[in-house]
Amino acid sequence: MQSDKQNGLNPGAPDRPVKGTPIITVRGVTKRYGTQTVLENLDLDVTAGEILGVVGASGSGKSVLLRCIIGLESIQAGRINILGRDMATMDAKDRAEVDTRWGVLFQDGALFGGLTVLQNIQVPMREHLNLPRPIADELAHLKMSMVGLAADAATKFPSELSGGMRKRAGLARALALDPDIVFLDEPTAGLDPIGAAAFDRLIRRLQKTLGLTVYMVTHDLDSIFAVCDRVAVLADGAIVRTGTPDELRQNPNHPWIESYFCGERARAALAGA
Amino acid sequence: MVDLSITAPQTGEASGATLLIQQGQGPDDVLIRLIAAGQWTVHEVANLAGQLNGLAAEMKCGYGRGAVIDLGHVQRLDTAGAWLLEQAAELCKSNGLNPSYAGGREEFMILLSEIRARSHEKMPEDKKIGAIASLLADIGRTTRGVINDLASITGFLGALTVTLGRMIAHPSRFRTTAFIHHIEHTGLRAVPIVSLICLFIGAVIMQQGAIHLRAYGASQFSVNLLGVLSLREIGVLLTAIMVAGRSGSAFTAAIGSMKMREEIDAMRTLGLDPMEVLVVPRVLALVVALPILAFIGSIMCLVGGGLAAGVYLGLDWATYWDRMQDIATTRHFMAGMLKTPFAAIVIGIVGCMEGMKVGGSAESLGTHVTSSVVKAIFIVIILDAIFAMFLAEIGI
Numbered sequence: 014m015q016s017d018k019q020n021g022l023n024p025g026a027p028d029r030p031v032k033g034t035p036i037i038t039v040r041g042v043t044k045r046y047g048t049q050t051v052l053e054n055l056d057l058d059v060t061a062g063e064i065l066g067v068v069g070a071s072g073s074g075k076s077v078l079l080r081c082i083i084g085l086e087s088i089q090a091g092r093i094n095i096l097g098r099d100m101a102t103m104d105a106k107d108r109a110e111v112d113t114r115w116g117v118l119f120q121d122g123a124l125f126g127g128l129t130v131l132q133n134i135q136v137p138m139r140e141h142l143n144l145p146r147p148i149a150d151e152l153a154h155l156k157m158s159m160v161g162l163a164a165d166a167a168t169k170f171p172s173e174l175s176g177g178m179r180k181r182a183g184l185a186r187a188l189a190l191d192p193d194i195v196f197l198d199e200p201t202a203g204l205d206p207i208g209a210a211a212f213d214r215l216i217r218r219l220q221k222t223l224g225l226t227v228y229m230v231t232h233d234l235d236s237i238f239a240v241c242d243r244v245a246v247l248a249d250g251a252i253v254r255t256g257t258p259d260e261l262r263q264n265p266n267h268p269w270i271e272s273y274f275c276g277e278r279a280r281a282a283l284a285g286a
Numbered sequence: 287m288v289d290l291s292i293t294a295p296q297t298g299e300a301s302g303a304t305l306l307i308q309q310g311q312g313p314d315d316v317l318i319r320l321i322a323a324g325q326w327t328v329h330e331v332a333n334l335a336g337q338l339n340g341l342a343a344e345m346k347c348g349y350g351r352g353a354v355i356d357l358g359h360v361q362r363l364d365t366a367g368a369w370l371l372e373q374a375a376e377l378c379k380s381n382g383l384n385p386s387y388a389g390g391r392e393e394f395m396i397l398l399s400e401i402r403a404r405s406h407e408k409m410p411e412d413k414k415i416g417a418i419a420s421l422l423a424d425i426g427r428t429t430r431g432v433i434n435d436l437a438s439i440t441g442f443l444g445a446l447t448v449t450l451g452r453m454i455a456h457p458s459r460f461r462t463t464a465f466i467h468h469i470e471h472t473g474l475r476a477v478p479i480v481s482l483i484c485l486f487i488g489a490v491i492m493q494q495g496a497i498h499l500r501a502y503g504a505s506q507f508s509v510n511l512l513g514v515l516s517l518r519e520i521g522v523l524l525t526a527i528m529v530a531g532r533s534g535s536a537f538t539a540a541i542g543s544m545k546m547r548e549e550i551d552a553m554r555t556l557g558l559d560p561m562e563v564l565v566v567p568r569v570l571a572l573v574v575a576l577p578i579l580a581f582i583g584s585i586m587c588l589v590g591g592g593l594a595a596g597v598y599l600g601l602d603w604a605t606y607w608d609r610m611q612d613i614a615t616t617r618h619f620m621a622g623m624l625k626t627p628f629a630a631i632v633i634g635i636v637g638c639m640e641g642m643k644v645g646g647s648a649e650s651l652g653t654h655v656t657s658s659v660v661k662a663i664f665i666v667i668i669l670d671a672i673f674a675m676f677l678a679e680i681g682i
Contacts, residue, residue: 158404172647191364
């Protein structure tokens with residue numbers, strides 16, 4: 014059915030990126046705060062359909078890189094190309110389209126406190142689409158069920174949820190428009206090991222069923238071995254290595270990677286995986 | 287096979303999405319074909335749901351014994367599209383047709399089976415209530431809220447009294463540093479703003495009194511008006527309202543943010559009594575600071591009145607104070623000052639209590655700060671009215 018695809022697609026329903034082609038290209042990105050350089054001449058590629066884990070020491074700029082890619086922080090030099098468009102030169106219309114094609118899960122869910130879980134999930138639908146109320150309700154309930162939230166959580170406010178439930182609700186909101194790319198900022202941080210493992214499985218399952226590309230910032234070795242297809246290591250302001258978790262473990266070639274992937278905890282994570 | 291399409295199929299062009307039906311004719315052709323085509327995504331779902339509704343009627347008069355949902359022309363399918371296909375399958379089932387999918391890509395089938403598994407979880411029904419019922423419910427809730435508030439203020443006052451009693455027995459537990467700190471913040475630092483506001487209000491009352499009493503030839507009596515009013519009511523009430531807005535809200539915000547970050551729970555586990563550490567110094571500081579502020583406020587009211595009297599009554603400064611000495615007796619002064627400790631306790635208790643009620647979220651902090659100020663001002667004014675009636679009855 015691939016042959017049915019044609020050029021000049023309806024802008025409202027853009028075509029899915031073909032698996033294996035680059036979906037995000039970062040070239041020569043430099044980010045400074047005052048005199049402090051956080052990222053310097055950084056290159057990174059994300060290919061469609063993969064789960065990429067971005068790891069690095071605390072304060073190495075993982076979250077800054079994520080914020081630069083999704084356009085929340087300006088960069089001093091370099092180019093970021095996402096879904097075939099340059100972030101810097103993109104016009105408002107393109108930006109609005111890109112907004113519907115990515116979803117972001119912030120660290121603590123970043124749910125809107127004045128809205129219920131169901132309303133939170135419907136925010137992107139209301140903003141970008143004109144859906145009748147019953148359909149929007151059905152779809153939001155479906156998303157809740159897909160991320161493993163019970164139906165009775167729909168009318169709860171974020172302050173009434175546990176940390177894990179807030180993350181799940183945040184993920185449901187990120188998935189509301191069936192995006193091509195999902196950015197996850199430390200998805201398992203603050204969850205207990207069982208909850209974290211369940212969240213890993215959830216990400217894996219959703220990635221398979223929805224054909225997502227996942228960009229995941231993480232500290233969690235268990236997550237890396239359980240779900241990541243590829244890992245990019247951020248150190249000294251640049252991506253020093255990329256590769257599958259096993260490649261990095263067997264051939265670290267960098268002191269930080271060695272202590273991270275070959276340490277006590279990594280062995281434990283590997284034994285569990 | 288007869289084509290009973292609702293909309294022309296647009297399989298060649300990728301724009302939009304369509305659903306059409308082909309019904310079997312006669313006994314040899316027993317299958318209904320539902321042909322889905324185009325982009326089955328959330329962008330098209332409203333349009334597709336409309337088409338599906340249109341097909342429902344047609345399916346009823348169909349001949350078929352089974353149904354095939356043909357996905358061969360679907361270019362893209364997302365969760366919303368898959369949900370709608372499942373709705374179509376449900377529709378077939380309800381018409382006695384056994385549906386099956388044909389021609390779908392592998393990833394479509396994975397998504398469809400996922401959605402099928404999920405759609406059994408029914409969404410809970412919203413309880414619908416009428417306008418009058420919801421109005422009554424609101425009144426009921428508010429009434430209960432007021433009663434609960436009264437009960438909790440009384441309870442808090444009781445707890446405060448017990449703590450104070452304990453402190454009298456063990457004076458070393460009193461936190462002098464915190465007490466002084468709060469006197470500075472609620473008292474000393476409020477002096478400029480309280481003085482300024484009372485000065486202006488005093489001048490305004492004098493000016494209005496002079497203008498309106500002139501019609502009766504009694505404009506000189508506006509000095510009496512101001513003297514009594516500022517000592518008994520305005521000085522005290524204005525100061526109390528200012529302090530409720532300034533310090534009551536600060537108490538709620540400070541204690542509330544500690545509650546949010548679990549600092550209060552940490553205190554309890556360390557054997558510190560939040561009542562002793564946080565509430566007592568604040569309330570006592572207010573009990574000291576508010577009477578002083580009210581005194582300053584009342585005097586500033588008189589000063590403002592004096593300035594206005596020079597302009598509107600032609601009274602010079604010395605004559606004004608000379609007359610004021612006859613009017614502003616200790617009786618009026620005491621009637622005003624008597625109320626200040628009570629107002630201080632109310633503001634302190636409401637401020638601290640609302641702070642303790644803050645829950646886990648930042649919104650709840652905002653709500654409680656607002657309600658702390660509103661409740662404190664409301665209770666202070668009610669208290670003032672009760673005092674005014676009581677003092678008039680006993681002739682002070």
